Amino acid sequence: MATIYDVARRAEVSPATVSRVVNGHANVDPALVERVRRAMQELGYRPNAVARNLRRSRTTLWAVIIPDVGDPFYTSMVRGVEDAARLAGFSLVLCNADDDEDKEGGYVDAALAEQMAGVIVAPAGPGAPHVRRLMDARVPVVVVDRQAADLRVDTVLVDNELGAQAATAHLIEAGYRRIACVTGPRTASTATQRADGYRQALQEHGRPVDDALIRYTGIQEQAGYDAMRELLALGERPDAVFAAGNRLALGVLRCLQDRAVSVPGEVGLVGFDELPWAPLIRPALTTVAQPTYELGRSAARLLSERIAEPGRPPSTITLATHLEVRASSARFGRVNGG
Amino acid sequence: MATIYDVARRAEVSPATVSRVVNGHANVDPALVERVRRAMQELGYRPNAVARNLRRSRTTLWAVIIPDVGDPFYTSMVRGVEDAARLAGFSLVLCNADDDEDKEGGYVDAALAEQMAGVIVAPAGPGAPHVRRLMDARVPVVVVDRQAADLRVDTVLVDNELGAQAATAHLIEAGYRRIACVTGPRTASTATQRADGYRQALQEHGRPVDDALIRYTGIQEQAGYDAMRELLALGERPDAVFAAGNRLALGVLRCLQDRAVSVPGEVGLVGFDELPWAPLIRPALTTVAQPTYELGRSAARLLSERIAEPGRPPSTITLATHLEVRASSARFGRVNGG
DNA sequence: GTGCGACGTCGTAGATGGTCGCCATCGCTC
DNA sequence: GAGCGATGGCGACCATCTACGACGTCGCAC
CATH class of the missing domain: 3.40.50.2300 (Response regulator)
Structure with a gap:
């Protein structure tokens, strides 16, 4: 796999310049941009997201933890999340907790370890200890469908x-x-x-x-x-x-x-x-x-907003049924x- | 977030020793193990998977790309994959391609960038150009449900x-x-x-x-x-x-x-x-x-085997219906x- | 015309967190 | 006392980003 150094060498520029081109930073000579572009093309260069995430200490992934992938209620919700996430530039990692708090905890651990940018969770149990863990680690969280007792957290519910x-x-x-x-x-x-x-x-x-x-x-x-x-x-x-x-x-x-x-x-x-x-x-x-789809969309929007502005007070959205x-x-x- | 260095300092050992404890390597003095354990506990240390993945240049994530999360056929299959993956120590990233080859391509890009350990894909289209891309990048792939034309790749089908x-x-x-x-x-x-x-x-x-x-x-x-x-x-x-x-x-x-x-x-x-x-x-x-569940399990097993032994000739498993x-x-x- | 400052542009180098090969040290045994 | 195994530390390395500094150019003012 070609690295940024390979591209730099081929384009006869520094790795920093390649990075700037890749990330669309301003102030790069158009001629160099062209050279870098060509070098990337020729080498089939693909930025290594892992290294990027490490350096930036953030990712563009959201974990969505649901109790059951077999339940159309949740899958429809996930579609709502997905569409909104895509617009905001995030990808989803869908985690099936199987109505099991331990599995849910395992996925929360993974989300923490993988430095996920945010988590949307439909909690399996009542106490939502895992939600607290996420919040303690300052990971943006949105709870959907069920209320997490005694937690001041962004929430989307139906009435x-x-x-x-x-x-x-x-x-x-x-x-x-x-x-x-x-x-x-x-x-x-x-x-x-x-x-x-x-x-x-x-x-x-x-x-x-x-x-x-x-x-x-x-x-x-x-x-x-x-x-x-x-x-x-x-x-x-x-x-x-x-x-x-x-x-x-x-x-x-x-x-x-x-x-x-x-x-x-x-x-x-x-x-x-x-x-x-x-x-x-x-x-x-x-x-x-x-409104399952809307439930997901609202959750995604709340999460985007919290990521953009971590300090804002948590809000709860309640959607109507019919x-x-x-x-x-x-x-x-x-x-x-x- | 505490790093391995913080733990090392607190336990008065080197980061390498902490790493050995975390990864369960042999030849560490039990007394040190205990000290490190306590330090991790006290600091709430959690290894940064991103850094680990970068250094090891491999991850423990599989991407599972399906055309429709709303279809119980695929979600049931995913459960099969999940159970087998969990046994082999892998986690799943579920990607919903929405029957759209472009979306599918986007997820393949993400899988490549994120250095996923492997990919299981139920291709949306016939040509499966994205499967070829994965194979060219030497990423272990298993195709399920539909055949990828003219590709020598591990495949699980039903008859x-x-x-x-x-x-x-x-x-x-x-x-x-x-x-x-x-x-x-x-x-x-x-x-x-x-x-x-x-x-x-x-x-x-x-x-x-x-x-x-x-x-x-x-x-x-x-x-x-x-x-x-x-x-x-x-x-x-x-x-x-x-x-x-x-x-x-x-x-x-x-x-x-x-x-x-x-x-x-x-x-x-x-x-x-x-x-x-x-x-x-x-x-x-x-x-x-x-046999949807079995379909997923077989795919997961094939993927495990290919990861363990990248050079083996591809095989096709055909399962019976009833x-x-x-x-x-x-x-x-x-x-x-x- | 010259000097100085501002700005645009690019490269160097350090940082990110963890892993692992290599080597030094220590203690034990023969 | 030599040899060996057990143990743990040092430092390079993974790929990328970015702060900072260097360099060159240009414009403006004197």
């Missing part, structure tokens, strides 16, 4: 509470009377906020809140399946379910289908977070759609069978 | 031809008589191989091959939709479709549903490549399941309506 409220209100207004809520673990801010929104909607409509109908579980499909099975075993079955997560909703639906419970005939269903294939599932799922009404929450009593 | 043959044979045996094939662009080896398998199955069963029933299109859902619309407009409609891609199959299905053509009542359907939500789609899609029979290809004539 989970309002979204859940809208979903629940929709079920109430569609005539459902006994509405359950299947949400994620208590440790996830998204899960508790969605449960809060669900409760609020019930109260606002003068409905009782029955804690037996609220299930805090995991976030995987199986968790939704199991929670639904428990709900069906109750003395008084729910006639609708608000599933506060896309994979949870799939699990709930699969359970209902396995038990031959018709949706929305016997049980209405609303999910949280859009799925790319939602229209193809039968019944088509009513969901609280999140309810996408489909068949799975059709008016109670009007549809029979599925 | 597309055999898979397509099985899918088509299945439709024939289920009683369908006029089977169409919707496949990707002619430039993709996967698309042409699957079309070949389709043709072979017809011939083996003594059926005529009607070129009007073979559609080379794109790979997105919309391409499948449009192709199906054209097929429906034919004088003599097909009574079954082999859609040689998961997104293509979705498009085909959506088109059929929009036109109120019942599946499998009026038209049978087999897709290629599993979808995580396939069981929830109605009708459940029969698909040629690919047909996952579901409702969408139920026996012709037995099911009416959908």
